[in-house]
Amino acid sequence: MNKSLPESLYTADQVRQLDHVAIHQEGIPGFELMTRAARTVLSTIGRYWPEADTLLVLCGAGNNGGDGYLVAKLAKEKGLRVSVLSFKNPAELSGDALTAWRACSDAGVVIRPYDSKQSLCADVIVDAMLGTGLSGDVRGDYLDAIKRLNHLENPVCAVDIPSGLCANTGVPLGDAVKVQLTVSFIGLKQGLMTGQGPEYCGELVFNSLRVPESVYQAVPSSCRRISPGQFRGWLSPRSRAAHKGDFGHVLLIGGNKGMPGAIIMAAESAIHCGAGRVTVVTRKRHLSALAVRCPEVMGTSVKSRSGLGSLADGKNVIVVGPGLGRDDWGLKLLKDALAAECPVVLDADALNLLSDHPQLLKGRKSPMIFTPHPGELARLSGLDVPAIQKNRFAALVDSHRQLTALTGESGAESQQDIALLLKGAGTLIFDGQNTALCSDGNPGMAVAGMGDVLSGIIGALLAQGLEPFRAAQMAVWLHASAADEVVAGQGETGLRATELIPVIRQRMNFIIGH
Incomplete structure (x- = not known):
């Protein structure tokens, strides 16, 4: 486990509260947070797989998909060969996710709707299908893609959380992607670190996206990760x-x-x-x-x-x-x-x-x-x-x-x-x-x-x-x-x-x- 991870752990609802405070009280635009997340994912992929030349990004709806579209855009601008498979009709997107799709499309990235007959082949596959908002079991094309990904040897990087994994419990909701790397943002989800969570999220990397400390002070965490720094003063050196x-x-x-x-x-x-x-x-x-x-x-x-x-x-x-x-x-x-x-x-x-x-x-x-x-x-x-x-x-x-x-x-x-x-x-x-x-x-x-x-x-x-x-x-x-x-x-x-x-x-x- 990465020793640089934060001590505070959050539920999905608490992470949404962190997002809300960051955007509406600290004045950080949601699209700016999305851009920072995409940059973090791409740079982390570069560290873990520096020889990767091709990228396949699977984008769902909502902000998780928006993150994925921006990862694809930035990868294209960096000179990587990148393609996107979308799980949501762009006409049905809204807000920052729609803005991200447009930015990706304007950058010349090829975006195709997901088809179960298409090959899932790239040096690295980016999972940006489903985020922390998932409540019921995975179904339809999402379930099909998850099952296919779990039978591939290609490395997979999850954006924020592996698709299908419950952020609160670490339990797959029907099924979930077993990834080699998860890049999580703003608040570390408690489900990534207990039960089956570690098995599905692989190596875990966290980035706060430069959210100020005042945001974390406004939202108490549900759980604390044990680290040796907490033990200071609990036991004293022995008297002579x-x-x-x-x-x-x-x-x-x-x-x-x-x-x-x-x-x-x-x-x-x-x-x-x-x-x-x-x-x-x-x-x-x-x-x-x-x-x-x-x-x-x-x-x-x-x-x-x-x-x-x-x-x-x-x-x-x-x-x-x-x-x-x-x-x-x-x-x-x-x-x-x-x-x-x-x-x-x-x-x-x-x-x-x-x-x-x-x-x-x-x-x-x-x-x-x-x-x-x-x-x-x-x-x-x-x-x-x-x-x-x-x-x-x-x-x-x-x-x-x-x-x-x-x-x-x-x-x-x-x-x-x-x-x-x-x-x-x-x-x-x-x-x-x-x-x-x-x-x-x-x-x-x-x-x-x-x-x-x-x-x-x-x-x-x-x-x-x-x-x-x-x-x-x-x-x-x-x-x-x-x-x-x-x-x-x-x-x-x-x-x-x-x-x-x-x-x-x-x-x-x-x-x-x-």
Whole structure:
């Protein structure tokens, strides 16, 4: 993911508000914005495909098509061989789009109506068919063109957003173009960066079109992209007189029969991320493996009937779930963890047990961080996975509301004691008021153990004093960006979760030092 992308992310409606403010309050003509967009697209194509000599531009109606007509005009003036296929009769165009069509035609660009029998052939194809205003499924010639483009080997550059992709959710509306490059303008659309959005938009480039800062101040964004600059001051460099008690005591619970690795990985990541002390509650048979793998971690075993007892006393945070299992042993330990008056991180089987025993949350007042993947959230919320993935943002908000209601608490303060983290491409975090998105990470992370490492990081950050929403954001970024660093040198296939741990430690120390 391009690290120069802005942090503020917007819905389609918010981007339209940005356009409105820029045009009607800042006095920037709409056609001028369209011209700036076209110049940006053409110059970006020149950087990515400098040898390209021929350009085919597919133009729809509205401003997206207008952008495309001006791209074609500028390409013609630059000496490229360019042609346009239009999806809207020019007689039906209006406003800036009509002005752009006329400028393109006057420049001598050959403009033909789209025909499914025509060849789609050029060094680069420009997708300017459908923009952010699309609400229903793609149909007709648009659908035909999208299907044909997705079977071509020619590189495709999308203007603002790939045609057919929902700007709000990142879900194809019937179908969408899978492009190699997307050049987005004014406000970065949240749907480009979560769910299926990254798969469809390819490399993402953003340009504000020199819209002044006052425009952005007038329209609040729906979501914020996590970047390391936001972490400044969250954790301070350690005092020369520091001792282990200053950095919290994490209690990790899990590792049922046959699952020692999950809780060991969580413990190892917690100790590497700065927790002063780490204690693991697991099955007796796993204690020797824990001591060999991570001797810095304390370990103890318990039986189902005894539960945690006094083990939760004096702990700053509890992480429960990695390898927990769903038997009586796991259920008893989960009950005891939720009864403790300290922050609790709930992962893996803790979430699955809660889906069967939601009453365990009743009366819970201390902070909690839930870390489900879509399948776990489906079981927890009663939604199904397709419904969650169709609108990850809405599913996050609805599920957070359900979890808050289960505790029996109400009000903004109690909502913000719960942070809900939805894993997947473009991981989302919501605290009842604010939404954060992680644009880092890669498909190599689709491997067992990644969630266990993440839960340990979150626990360590909570133990060092971060509140839930901040702890979740920093942990997700450390986790994802470390994975990006590892695969940059070795490739995505075969990535192991434990490879991330030393890199996470390095990144965390760099953040604290800067």
